Amino acid sequence: ILNVEQSPQSLHVQEGDSTNFTCSFPSSNFYALHWYRWETAKSPEALFVMTLNGDEKKKGRISATLNTKEGYSYLYIKGSQPEDSATYLCASSGGSYIPTFGRGTSLIVHP
Amino acid sequence: SQTIHQWPATLVQPVGSPLSLECTVEGTSNPNLYWYRQAAGRGLQLLFYSVGIGQISSEVPQNLSASRPQDRQFILSSKKLLLSDSGFYLCAWSQLARDTQYFGPGTRLTVL
Numbered sequence: 654i655l656n657v658e659q660s661p662q663s664l665h666v667q668e669g670d671s672t673n674f675t676c677s678f679p680s681s682n683f684y685a686l687h688w689y690r691w692e693t694a695k696s697p698e699a700l701f702v703m704t705l706n707g708d709e710k711k712k713g714r715i716s717a718t719l720n721t722k723e724g725y726s727y728l729y730i731k732g733s734q735p736e737d738s739a740t741y742l743c744a745s746s747g748g749s750y751i752p753t754f755g756r757g758t759s760l761i762v763h764p
Numbered sequence: 765s766q767t768i769h770q771w772p773a774t775l776v777q778p779v780g781s782p783l784s785l786e787c788t789v790e791g792t793s794n795p796n797l798y799w800y801r802q803a804a805g806r807g808l809q810l811l812f813y814s815v816g817i818g819q820i821s822s823e824v825p826q827n828l829s830a831s832r833p834q835d836r837q838f839i840l841s842s843k844k845l846l847l848s849d850s851g852f853y854l855c856a857w858s859q860l861a862r863d864t865q866y867f868g869p870g871t872r873l874t875v876l
Contacts, residue, residue, distance in 0.1 A: 684862050685862050687864055687865075695869075696854060696867035696868060696869055696870050697808075697854070697865075697867050698867075699864045699865070699866070702863075702864050742808065744865075746861070746862045750860070750861035750862040751810070751813060751861050752862075752865065753810075754800075754807060754808045754810070755807065756806070756807030756808075757807060757808075
């Protein structure tokens with residue numbers, strides 16, 4: 654089983670702040686890295702999937718980067734809004750292909 | 765387009781009672797299917813996954829079981845619930861094991 658770590662565990666920011674958090678994963682036998690957004694009382698929704706070292710993906714104010722050689726991915730949110738409040742999950746799939754999820758970063762954006 | 769259904773949405777059950785949660789997927793064939801649980805204050809834990817009818821892999825030994833009687837149907841069961849079975853249960857599907865997973869609306873289970 655892969656060990657996928659996310660940091661920080663939780664984050665409080667003010668509206669308008671930019672923020673970022675980290676997902677660390679084993680770099681050996683890497684196949685894909687997924688980011689999901691999970692709002693309270695809803696189910697996780699896919700944000701990005703990245704497979705190549707150096708991949709960068711962007712969706713509105715949210716972007717992500719991938720470093721497969723050192724085993725980390727960053728998620729950035731520019732100009733955070735209260736509606737960005739959610740738990741952000743990453744999942745890495747290696748040799749077995751079944752993704753392993755991290756415990757998530759809980760983001761709370763204060764108006 | 766593909767849709768995933770889960771029911772019931774909420775469930776309150778006494779300790780020792782049986783459990784059956786159902787998940788169905790529409791709009792795709794031969795999907796990979798998954799059952800996850802989020803216990804209070806904890807992350808997403810993979811319980812079972814299935815790559816085809818009758819093929820179930822268990823990630824965590826416990827008093828739960830899963831079955832896949834049809835291509836797009838995945839059932840989570842227990843003969844006798846424990847207090848520790850309380851949590852939020854999510855079903856998900858993907859076309860291939862490595863692909864993005866799409867989650868159902870979830871079932872909130874409270875065992876009293």
